[in-house]
Amino acid sequence: MTPHGGSRADGALYWKAYTLNKLGRRDEEDLKLMAINGLMQSDSERAIPLFENMLKGAQSPKMKERALFVLAESSVPKAQQLLEQVARGGGNPDLQVKAITYVGVARRKQGAGNGSFSPRSTHPPTTPT
DSSP: OGGHHHHHHHHHHHHHHHHHHHHTTTOOOHHHHHHHHHHHOHHHHHHHHHHHHHHHHTTTHHHHHHHHHHHOOOOHHHHHHHHHHTTTTTOOOHHHHHHHHHHHHHHHHHOEEEEEEEETTOOOOOOOO
């Protein structure tokens, strides 16, 4: 079995998208995000570049916000790096604000919510000695 339920999660996402399509409630953006989210669960190395392209591409702001949310929920270091890149100004200013919020929430969850992240910082936070 693959990590995080892999093929079972992918199958569930497939059938959800299939059902929505059959009901006529297909939203291309939702389907794309569900597919990439499933890939994130089963093969994050392949998913991260897709999220990066999505954030830099011509996707709708709503789609980009959803992509940021999926990245924020991931514990994969590369996902967190991409989220911090957006927070540091790697895109739309509205997305930057959203990314900063998600980084703050993630830091609080990790117990590192002591203000160690700065959008202008290019260096990882240091531990006081």
